[in-house]
Amino acid sequence: MTETEVQRQKEIQQAEELLFAGPQALGFAKGLFQGHFVSDWVMPYPRIPPAQQTELDKTLAELREFLDAKLDPVAVDREADIPREVIDGLGRVGVLGMTAPKGFGGCGFTQMANCKVLEEIGSRCGSTSVFVNAHHSIGIRALILFGTNEQKQTWLPKLVTGEWLGAFALTEKEAGSDAANVQMHARPSEDGSHFILNGEKRYITNAAIARVLTVMARTPVPGSDKTAITAFLVTPDMPGFEMLEPRMPKMGIRGTATGRFALRDVKVPKENILGPPGKGLKVALTVLDFGRTTFGACCTGAAKTCLRLATQHANTRKQFNKTLGNFHLVKKKIARMAADAYAMEAMTTMTASLIDRGLEDYMLETAMLKVFTTERLWEAINDAFQIHGGSAYFVDLPLERMVRDARINQIGEGSNEVLTSFIALVGMRGPGMEFKEIYDTMLKPSRAGIGRAWTAGMHRLGATVRIPDVPVRSAELKSFANQLGRLIWRFNFAVNRALIAYREPILDLQLVQERIAGAAMDLFASTCVLSRLDAETQFGQRNGESPASKNYAAELFLRQSFRRIRGFLAGLSDNDDKAVLKTADSVLG
Numbered sequence: 333m334t335e336t337e338v339q340r341q342k343e344i345q346q347a348e349e350l351l352f353a354g355p356q357a358l359g360f361a362k363g364l365f366q367g368h369f370v371s372d373w374v375m376p377y378p379r380i381p382p383a384q385q386t387e388l389d390k391t392l393a394e395l396r397e398f399l400d401a402k403l404d405p406v407a408v409d410r411e412a413d414i415p416r417e418v419i420d421g422l423g424r425v426g427v428l429g430m431t432a433p434k435g436f437g438g439c440g441f442t443q444m445a446n447c448k449v450l451e452e453i454g455s456r457c458g459s460t461s462v463f464v465n466a467h468h469s470i471g472i473r474a475l476i477l478f479g480t481n482e483q484k485q486t487w488l489p490k491l492v493t494g495e496w497l498g499a500f501a502l503t504e505k506e507a508g509s510d511a512a513n514v515q516m517h518a519r520p521s522e523d524g525s526h527f528i529l530n531g532e533k534r535y536i537t538n539a540a541i542a543r544v545l546t547v548m549a550r551t552p553v554p555g556s557d558k559t560a561i562t563a564f565l566v567t568p569d570m571p572g573f574e575m576l577e578p579r580m581p582k583m584g585i586r587g588t589a590t591g592r593f594a595l596r597d598v599k600v601p602k603e604n605i606l607g608p609p610g611k612g613l614k615v616a617l618t619v620l621d622f623g624r625t626t627f628g629a630c631c632t633g634a635a636k637t638c639l640r641l642a643t644q645h646a647n648t649r650k651q652f653n654k655t656l657g658n659f660h661l662v663k664k665k666i667a668r669m670a671a672d673a674y675a676m677e678a679m680t681t682m683t684a685s686l687i688d689r690g691l692e693d694y695m696l697e698t699a700m701l702k703v704f705t706t707e708r709l710w711e712a713i714n715d716a717f718q719i720h721g722g723s724a725y726f727v728d729l730p731l732e733r734m735v736r737d738a739r740i741n742q743i744g745e746g747s748n749e750v751l752t753s754f755i756a757l758v759g760m761r762g763p764g765m766e767f768k769e770i771y772d773t774m775l776k777p778s779r780a781g782i783g784r785a786w787t788a789g790m791h792r793l794g795a796t797v798r799i800p801d802v803p804v805r806s807a808e809l810k811s812f813a814n815q816l817g818r819l820i821w822r823f824n825f826a827v828n829r830a831l832i833a834y835r836e837p838i839l840d841l842q843l844v845q846e847r848i849a850g851a852a853m854d855l856f857a858s859t860c861v862l863s864r865l866d867a868e869t870q871f872g873q874r875n876g877e878s879p880a881s882k883n884y885a886a887e888l889f890l891r892q893s894f895r896r897i898r899g900f901l902a903g904l905s906d907n908d909d910k911a912v913l914k915t916a917d918s919v920l921g
């Protein structure tokens with residue numbers, strides 16, 4: 333085997349251990365790749381239970397009142413700081429411990445309810461939403477999910493009020509997108525009472541203001557010469573903790589304190605290990621699933637702000653003796669923003685509900701949500717900016733700040749390229765394994781193997797011949813449901829074809845992966861929109877709304893999304909991939 337092949341096998345083995353160990357229930361997104369519409373997870377559209385809705389409404393009212401009075405996003409950006417008064421206020425409203433258990437002082441909110449809170453903050457200030465995400469969605473998440481009762485007792489009560497702040501420290505110079513390449517190491521002390529940590533972390537939100545940091549470091553695997561990543565709770569008062577740069581000056585989300593720090597022989601008690609030793613990467617990926625969900629919520633809030641600003645401007649600014657909203661090229665932008673904002677909200681709610689309802693594995697859906705909402709928001713901001721013309725360029729309007737703030741979204745918590753590839757490969761693994769079983773059996777037949785291959789073959793074939801049923805309740809949505817079912821069938825066919833055509837090299841074919849992931853994301857987004865629209869239509873009919881009160885934005889989204897899916901699938905056979913790669917190679921040298 334060549335060195336590259338050895339490395340490839342190692343990566344495959346790592347991914348298998350990390351992502352696919354344990355029982356694999358068929359979630360919604362994985363089902364799509366197998367040609368199934370796993371309706372139980374997505375229909376009917378999830379609702380926050382009435383008791384929690386009342387609590388949420390109260391919290392949102394309180395939050396809005398507080399933010400109106402105290403949060404000045406312009407000052408946050410200008411001063412490059414979120415005032416302590418704002419942080420304390422967020423703590424008082426409960427935002428900093430929203431999903432933490434009530435027993436430890438948190439609000440015990442579901443992820444769905446939490447997303448509504450983050451949507452509100454995201455609609456106002458990029459810095460504040462990233463600060464809250466860094467503290468609550470990822471900073472204290474490992475403690476909430478993996479902490480022992482004792483650890484939670486010790487740390488959580490002050491973290492949920494904001495008296496202490498949290499941070500999540502994974503990124504290093506050599507471990508950015510390649511998160512598994514953490515170099516910070518943790519050596520056990522001779523008496524086994526603590527670990528000695530050495531290394532540097534960079535780009536860590538809240539690092540300089542956090543009292544507790546979840547830090548990923550490499551520990552030896554007992555009885556072998558291997559190492560694995562372990563999560564530790566580290567506090568900045570530990571001797572050897574050195575803040576190298578507390579606030580790295582930056583383009584956007586300037587109110588957040590993004591820092592760089594070193595640990596030099598820092599002794600961390602073994603009681604501060606979070607989750608199983610050596611399973612830190614799994615801890616990190618699970619934590620990031622939560623971060624990506626609230627990312628979706630914040631982007632939804634910001635997209636709604638774009639829509640509001642663009643609509644106001646298009647209705648008031650006159651050129652050629654007409655308001656801008658009269659021009660079709662402006663209408664087109666407004667319509668797309670409305671359609672996308674509706675979809676972003678539906679997708680966020682649905683993904684959060686998967687977590688709340690106990691789906692074991694939602695990594696595909698959270699990755700899809702993150703890529704989809706960050707890309708849609710970027711487009712919405714660009715469109716709102718364009719509609720505002722030159723005025724958007726000046727600092728008295730929020731749009732130039734929103735552009736700067738939003739740019740991190742496509743990079744942070746997994747760059748969109750890495751996640752796009754991840755979506756395609758994780759999604760295709762299910763059907764890929766079935767094909768592998770069939771191939772392997774053909775090569776060395778055995779009685780048991782033939783049985784397994786036969787089952788796998790029938791499974792594949794079954795999905796290939798059946799168009800999945802998309803069970804909407806509203807008669808007027810049946811046509812959309814049928815189109816969606818047919819597209820899922822075509823998607824599954826395309827996935828199978830790609831697997832047969834490319835086999836293992838597909839692991840490197842990112843241009844193919846991008847189309848497959850793109851189609852999968854739009855299938856998921858369309859499902860969320862259809863489910864939401866179905867629920868709203870049913871509600872409207874029960875409450876005597878006129879059947880004419882159509883939701884144009886939702887329907888436009890479905891049309892545009894279906895068109896994009898058809899485009900992605902067509903691109904699998906009609907593309908310029910070879911020319912693209914040759915050109916890039918000729919430039920890269």
Ligand SMILES: Cc1cc2nc3c(=O)[nH]c(=O)nc-3n(C[C@H](O)[C@H](O)[C@H](O)COP(=O)(O)OP(=O)(O)OC[C@H]3O[C@@H](n4cnc5c(N)ncnc54)[C@H](O)[C@@H]3O)c2cc1C
Nearest residue numbers: 500501502503508509535536537590743744745746747749
């Ligand atoms: C403001 C800010 C706040 C942050 N907060 C935190 C935090 O709180 N905690 C934390 O741990 N980290 C944090 N980060 C780090 C962030 O998660 C990383 O920047 C991100 O993971 C990307 O890593 P990188 O910057 O090293 O880019 P690189 O890994 O160098 O990647 C650069 C680009 O290369 C491309 N690329 C890389 N790999 C692939 C691939 N396999 N296929 C295709 N394209 C690829 C992508 O386009 C990517 O954007 C923060 C970063 C910023 C800027």
